[in-house]
Amino acid sequence: MTAVRNISISVLKVKFPFALTVFVSAFLLFLVQPLIAKAILPWFGGGPGVWTTAMLFFQAVLLAGYMYTYLIIRFLDSRTQMMLHICLMLAAVLLLPLTPSEAWKPDGSGYPEVRILLLLAATVGLQYFMLATTAPLVQAWFSRVIPGYSTYRLYALSNVGSIIALASYPFVVEPALTLHTQEELWSWGFVIYVTGCSYVAVKQWKDAAKNAGHRASREAGRAGIAGPARGDRFFWVALSATGSIMLLAVTNHVCQDIAVVPFLWVAPLSLYLLTFAICFDREKWYFRGVFAVLFILAVTALGVTPQYLPAVLDSLGLHALEIKLEILIFFAGLFVICMVMHGELARLKPHSGYLTSYYLMIALGGMIGGLFVALAAPVLFDIYLELQIGIVAACLLAMAAWYRDGNWGLAHGRPRWIWILLLAGFAILTGYLQRDMIDLLARPIIVTRNFYGVVRVTERFTGNTYQHRYLLQQSGMTEGLQFAAPSRRHLATAYYGPSSGVGLALKAYRESASLRIGAIGLGVGTVAAYGRFGDYFRFYDINPEIVGLAENFFTYLNDSMADTDIVVGDARISLEREPDQEFDILILDAFSGDAIPVHLLTKEAFEIYLRHLKPEGVLAVHTSNQSLDLTPVVLKLAEYFGLEIVSLRNGLQPRVGVLWSEWFLLTHNRKIIENPSVRAAAARQEAVLRNKAEKYANFRMWTDNYSNLFQVMYDR
Secondary structure, three states: OHHHHHHHHHHHHHHHHHHHHHHHHHHHHHHHHHHHHHHHHHHHOOOHHHHHHHHHHHHHHHHHHHHHHHHHHHHOOHHHHHHHHHHHHHHHHHOOOOOOOHHHOOOOOOOHHHHHHHHHHHHHHHHHHHHHHHHHHHHHHHHHHOOOOOOHHHHHHHHHHHHHHHHHHHHHHHHHOOHHHHHHHHHHHHHHHHHHHHHHHHHHHHHHHOOOOHHHHHHHHHHOOOOOOOOHHHHHHHHHHHHHHHHHHHHHHHHHHOEOOHHHHHHHHHHHHHHHHHHHHOHHHOOHHHHHHHHHHHHHHHHHHHHHHHHHHHHOOOHHHHHHHHHHHHHHHHHHHHHHHHHHHHHOOOOHHHHHHHHHHHHHHHHHHHHHHHHHHHHHOOOOOHHHHHHHHHHHHHHHHHHHOOOOOOHHHOOHHHHHHHHHHHHHHHHHHHHHHHHHHHOOOEEEEEOOEEEEEEEEOOOOOOOOEEEEEEOOEEEEEEEOOOOOOOOOOEOOOOOOHHHHHHHHOOOOOOOEEEEEOOOOOHHHHHOOOOOEEEEEEOOHHHHHHHHHOOOHHHHOOOEEEEEEOOHHHHHHHOOOOOEEEEEEOOOEOOEEOHHHOOHHHHHHHHHHEEEEEEEEEEOOOOOEOOHHHHHHHHHHHOOEEEEEEEOOEHHHOEOOEEEEEEEOOHHHHOOHHHHHHHHOOHHHHHHHHHHOOOOOOOEOOEOOOHHHEOOO
């Protein structure tokens, strides 16, 4: 008994450095993803495309790391592996600290995907590559040092480290530490990792030296092991790719509807990794029969939720729950679908002799999914179809995996009645998704898609000359509208009606001979309808597709009596680089669909805005939103900068094309605040504003280093 105990303790001592190295590498590998993505998010407009492109980079480097592992294990001896790996890790240390250079800030719209990929390669490429090699490489070394122990437990442990890193970022790391501190601590963590991994590399070399000819023995042992079954490698890639597509499609969906913030990146990614950890820790955790039923419910829910959930909740008077319930449905659906994809993937895992090629195929599948969502889909499709394609692919793969497994009760199409139901259900779901896609493509008269999202121009009331209008929509939300009739196309509509906050501000300024107006967010250029001779309107917009439509389809800019100018690129970066513009009014209205670019509502952003305003100028902030109550954000910023603030709301006026809107005017100019029209409109909101100021008295101001989405979710 004592001998057995001593052997167990000895084995534990050997296992611990390997386990710790895998855990630390995985922790750093996934901690750096939200860290670096958040650091560069404001440079590229704050849209979901930043995270999608970053994920593609991480998946590509992960594949490169797995390929490196596969090659050095296959072709190099233990001593050469050790020396090469330690040299590369030391080179990565020399490239620290982890701080993206300001030189990578874009000069214009250009090709942001390419710039993001190059930026990430220059900033974190080698460090991420070395971390990506760790899980498969250390497992291969571990199998040499302690033959017979399951290396897949280390793979599960690496996923646990990844989940802890992701879960800690929005709740611990981001609120407590500045980005600069995060970058420094991560860099020191990488040094610690290099030290531990170097120890493991030396350890495996010394142990391998005791058993000369280990490669020959490994190949001889492998020769007696049955290789992967025919078609397994295809399923390794396909199952991994489909899980990756679903991860990115769901992330894109929730970010477009709410905000592009780290929590909405890391929550789905954590669920995705959790499925890996569960499925690879123990095969029995994947209860195939239970998850088969849940899978059917999940794909159905994800397929119909976007279309029917709002109408169902409206009929029940539960509209306030829409965004929270939608997040819950999509995250739960993602978890179930990935459990099936990764559960089937784990069931197909080969003997450890084929471990590196297995992981290589998984990484290849992940990158294929990333390439499809980040680069191929925006070129191939005019609208977002990744979610529908991912659902169909998941259904096909799940049924194929169930059909081909002889140990499964549904193998080879038996019992027939269940397969008839499965195929009928799949046909109905596919038909519904196809009809939904056809409807989305048929409605617009113009539809275009790029890095910044899907933009549509739709036509309404075509049979009514008086009401005939064109709408500009992005991610399903109306960005602006204009009447078609020449006699009505000059009317200020949508969120810029005469009774809106910005309309009242412009009216209050009419004593001025001429005005300089800045507008962050172009839309269809509606505010230019207020322009007079001598006025100057300077618009900032990052999306060249929006600019093209405003200039060539809608006519507000061409019809305006004011001089107009458009700066293409991220407004915040453009304003940082420009000399003081001396604006009388600066309009902040830069939503992407219903999603808010958080970096435009931070202390640092407001410092830039105020630099470009005249001392008595007005900052008009548009906060109309279905999901977030941005009142405390703007209140805290006004308090910090010592600005007077009024809240202005106008109601829906469909006959003149005016939509409900909420605006805040922030200024040092008491004359504007006391203007009779502004004062009368503000009086209606005074009690609400006062109550919210009391409710959010301890609200923490948003900065580039801190924002809290949950504090501002509507609870109505």
